Amino acid sequence: MKRPTIADVARRAGVSKGAVSYALNGQPGVSEATRQRILAIAAEIGFNPSSAARALSGSTAEAVGLALRRPARTLGIEPFFMELISGVEAELSARSYALTLQVVSDQDAELAVYRRWWGERRVDGVLVCDLRVDDRRVPALEELGLPAVVIGGPRGTGALASVWVDDAAALVETVEYLYALGHRRIARVGGLPDLLHTAVRTAAFTEVCDRLGLAGAATVSSDYTGEEGARATRRLLSSASRPTAVIYDNDVMAIAGLSVAQEMGLAVPGDLSIVAWDDSPLCQLVHPPLTALSRDIPAYGAHAARQLLAVIGGAQGTTVQDEAAHLTPRGSTAPPRPR
Amino acid sequence: MKRPTIADVARRAGVSKGAVSYALNGQPGVSEATRQRILAIAAEIGFNPSSAARALSGSTAEAVGLALRRPARTLGIEPFFMELISGVEAELSARSYALTLQVVSDQDAELAVYRRWWGERRVDGVLVCDLRVDDRRVPALEELGLPAVVIGGPRGTGALASVWVDDAAALVETVEYLYALGHRRIARVGGLPDLLHTAVRTAAFTEVCDRLGLAGAATVSSDYTGEEGARATRRLLSSASRPTAVIYDNDVMAIAGLSVAQEMGLAVPGDLSIVAWDDSPLCQLVHPPLTALSRDIPAYGAHAARQLLAVIGGAQGTTVQDEAAHLTPRGSTAPPRPR
DNA sequence: CTGAAAGCGCTTACAG
DNA sequence: CTGAAAGCGCTTACAG
Structure with missing residues (x-):
């Protein structure tokens, strides 16, 4: 035709x-x-x-870029990104903007992608995920002048616009809830340590545990996979003073942790309470269903997309706070059974 | 800058x-x-x-489109699409092609997206997922002359190129395996009935059960969600002649089915054997780990992307067969325990 | 309110 | 082997 x-x-x-x-x-x-x-x-x-002709005659590319840096196996299993993407997409397609996706292997590759997109004028702006401690992407994007919205923060976003949620508050709420149930030995299986939100959660965890006088409360680092979540859990549960409650930084590790507890003959929640960060249908498919920190991830993505469109439209980049995750208690948390 | x-x-x-x-x-x-x-x-x-200038001067857009039509909640939970995308992406980014993603709500919206992409010259070709019975996208894409590769088949792809896997063979292998274990009452919780691969699997299931003389072997339709998978399982297990083995069309429904069995006091695999179609890390996180039909989904996506690039490059569209799923036996299948 | 024209940044015949 | 020029399909000042 x-x-x-x-x-x-x-x-x-x-x-x-x-x-x-x-x-x-x-x-x-x-x-x-x-x-x-x-x-x-x-x-x-x-x-x-023709989008090419429009883009060429000074107008915009009508496209937004998203570079995803996690390895393929993690990408597939975690519902987070797909949910985020569906929220972003809903917002973009309502304005006839396209979403350009690229999977990258490391930070240098990601920076190269941004530079290429910028040089090619292929996208009008980008969404930055998984903000890291001392993230080189922030100064690089500032220098390029490529409109960007960081999903994360509130620190470390430089002059870029950002959408963030208060993970520290959600973490504190969770620990206080477990404390109120009677838990005194609480551990945490954290995500990748160089991600800023992991650092925020870890600091908040240490702080609230200190405040409550919980000695030996520690975060074990992991990488969001079931294997590593299982391994970390085995280590924690093998310790002489094993925790009576564990908070996991994602649902996959929490489910793996549940399996480990069961394989080690520990009852959940009797011997061990489990909390998953980020609720997903998965949490309700297992037995017992997992207490989880729920939030509306598609809405988070939509929020970020809206802000990016505003920045592309010339608005000043602002730091916007989205709703924090809230605790959804289910069957995996209860007062600890006396030993 | x-x-x-x-x-x-x-x-x-x-x-x-x-x-x-x-x-x-x-x-x-x-x-x-x-x-x-x-x-x-x-x-x-x-x-x-500038990608715009290149595209405008008769060259290509250097982008490939993928429209995803499932509802957001299904998209998020199923690893399938993210794995497919990561495979597609690996192939595309090696050739500096961009992936343009769009989530659509129904077939008309998807057809409109294709027409818009074509008119905008935004993409050089598209990847078509979830081939349906009498799929209107096939004639529409043929008419537009937009290069396309259908992921699915082998029937119903018209003159379009396609990559398909022999689901019928995998289904037969699974039923024969369960039969060899001694199962005589086998049920199946199928995916959305208007998807072509569901129809293919259902036909193969009926045929092999007939051949083996398994009376009353039936497929219950579902929609890939845990809720529906659980509901279908409850109905099956409440029947007087409840099955001793159930094959699920995805991993999420299989995990939900496992939960239902446990909630109804049935031992897996003693009272009920479970097989999940499409293996994922999830299947190994539950207890017992699920026997699954495994395949390399990223490779499937990469294969489709390679073929699309060939078609864009002017090659004749061909029908290519990818490796069928193979059975990975784990703890959820065993000979049925006599009642 | 409308038309003619320049220009965006490339690619590609067409001359030299 | 290289340069000058047309053209892709739009947008947007600039005249009428």
């Missing part, structure tokens, strides 16, 4: 290409009657303006 | 823009010495050709 161009529309409408452009983009410069006629003809012949 | 253009490179190299273009694209028309000098300068000033 032959693709209709703006010239085809202009010819059929008996006007200039400029008039068609004005009509299509809601600009002044054509009478209302002409605009309607042009729009009708465009719809009739199925005209869609 | 100012973006360098081809004119900047040409000026610094003391040649014409045409020469730079030839040098960059490996075309004849410049001496080897000049080419090397131009490439060095381009690298030095960080030049990346």
